[in-house]
Amino acid sequence: MHTHPLRQIIESCDRAISAKDFDSLMENYSEDAALVVKPGMIVKGKDNIRKAFIAISDYFQDQLIVEQGDMQVIEGGGNALVIMETVLRFPDGNNGIVETTRRATYVFRQESDSRWLCTIDNSYGTSLLDADTA
Structure with a gap:
């Protein structure tokens, strides 16, 4: 089966x-x-996103491991919606490791040079609807 190029990009990320x-x-x-x-x-x-990733890494004591599971890519109009499982591993504070799986959503835009760039990175996916942000 053909693997979408976005899988390789997300794996490298x-x-x-x-x-x-x-x-x-x-x-x-x-x-x-x-x-x-x-x-x-x-x-x-990009500058703020970079700062956020550094802060996230610091929060997880530089021990955050990110991997991907199942992935679906839906393309249309030069954009791609990626729906996937994101697996996170990080210290639990008691010398153990926590593993959690999120159903993430990402949006990528295909640029004129054919490169795909992420425009929306939402590792929480639709669980944002469950969050009390009011």
Whole structure:
């Protein structure tokens, strides 16, 4: 079965997050991108997204591991909606590791040079609807 090129891009982003390689990570975001940091907190622009990823890494004591599971890609109008499982592993504070799976949603835009850039990064997916952000 043919693998969508976005799987490779997302895999490289996950490796960059896990390795704290934020320069490589930012190569996959558009200048006008938005990142859901947590329910009720969204940052916009590559500089702010980079700062958010550094803060997230610090929060998880530089031990956050990100991997992907099942993925569906829906393309239309030069954009792609990615619906996927994101697997996160991080310290629990008691010398153990927590593993959690989110059903994430991402939006990518295909640029004129055929590169795909992330414009919306929402690792919380539709669970944002369950969050009390009022």
